[in-house]
Amino acid sequence: MIGNSIIKLNNVDIFQQKHLVLSNVNLHIDKGDFVWLIGQTGSGKSSLLKIIYGDLAVTSGTGHACGYELSKLASKEIPYLRRKLGIVFQDFQLLTDRSVEQNLQFVLRATGWTDKQGIADRILDCLEKVGLRSKLKKMPHELSGGEQQRVVIARALLNNPEIILADEPTGNLDPDTSEEIVLLLKQISQMGTAVVIATHDYHIIRTFPSRIIKCENGKVLEDVQIA
Numbered sequence: 001m002i003g004n005s006i007i008k009l010n011n012v013d014i015f016q017q018k019h020l021v022l023s024n025v026n027l028h029i030d031k032g033d034f035v036w037l038i039g040q041t042g043s044g045k046s047s048l049l050k051i052i053y054g055d056l057a058v059t060s061g062t063g064h065a066c067g068y069e070l071s072k073l074a075s076k077e078i079p080y081l082r083r084k085l086g087i088v089f090q091d092f093q094l095l096t097d098r099s100v101e102q103n104l105q106f107v108l109r110a111t112g113w114t115d116k117q118g119i120a121d122r123i124l125d126c127l128e129k130v131g132l133r134s135k136l137k138k139m140p141h142e143l144s145g146g147e148q149q150r151v152v153i154a155r156a157l158l159n160n161p162e163i164i165l166a167d168e169p170t171g172n173l174d175p176d177t178s179e180e181i182v183l184l185l186k187q188i189s190q191m192g193t194a195v196v197i198a199t200h201d202y203h204i205i206r207t208f209p210s211r212i213i214k215c216e217n218g219k220v221l222e223d224v225q226i227a
């Protein structure tokens with residue numbers, strides 16, 4: 001990492017198969033930044049996030065994410081990059097046959113945690129951060145949509161990520177619950193974890209004004225204003 005820089009893309013072209021989705025992308029995201037990512041369906045928002053979390057390869061230009069050089073990323077390094085990134089997607093993707101605690105244990109064990117007490121402490125710590133300590137033993141179906149999304153955020157926080165990438169995290173939620181989730185993500189960014197949220201919801205952007213980047217006509221535009 002260079003200084004506070006967490007993501008740095010310079011002149012990156014982003015492809016899906018052979019199709020050029022975004023060209024000459026320049027993007028800097030620093031520690032604690034809170035960034036909205038907008039753009040029409042199919043404009044390339046998810047592709048941009050995929051470049052950052054190593055799901056699409058950087059084949060031209062240079063890219064750095066959480067200290068990794070994306071153009072030289074070996075497939076065996078991808079799990080280590082992903083530990084430094086918290087990923088929050090629209091579909092909650094909790095394992096439905098396990099409790100909140102077991103969902104979080106699963107991720108910690110899969111990322112190399114072995115100490116039982118350390119695992120238990122970390123889970124309570126992250127649930128505390130999202131205000132759901134009391135729901136430890138609940139099954140996902142016993143939680144509201146907003147609570148499930150909070151568990152997903154707790155899960156994203158487990159490995160103390162440098163950045164959270166959220167792809168339409170409020171897409172399935174009512175307006176009040178959406179605001180609660182964004183407020184939580186905003187608070188997380190104020191503690192130093194950068195947050196990028198892809199959304200189509202301009203109302204929520206107006207409620208939480210911040211830097212806006214936009215995918216449009218094959219480019220990533222900076223410092224966009226919305227009407």
Ligand SMILES: Nc1ncnc2c1ncn2[C@@H]1O[C@H](COP(=O)(O)OP(=O)(O)OP(=O)(O)O)[C@@H](O)[C@H]1O
Nearest residue numbers: 016017019021039040041042043044045046047048
């Ligand atoms: N796996 C894939 N293979 C080939 N093309 C793809 C693939 N995924 C996406 N694309 C294409 O890449 C372009 C950008 O898609 P992307 O999913 O990044 O857009 P988006 O802005 O995230 O859209 P949405 O708002 O609908 O999620 C689209 O033209 C899409 O059809």
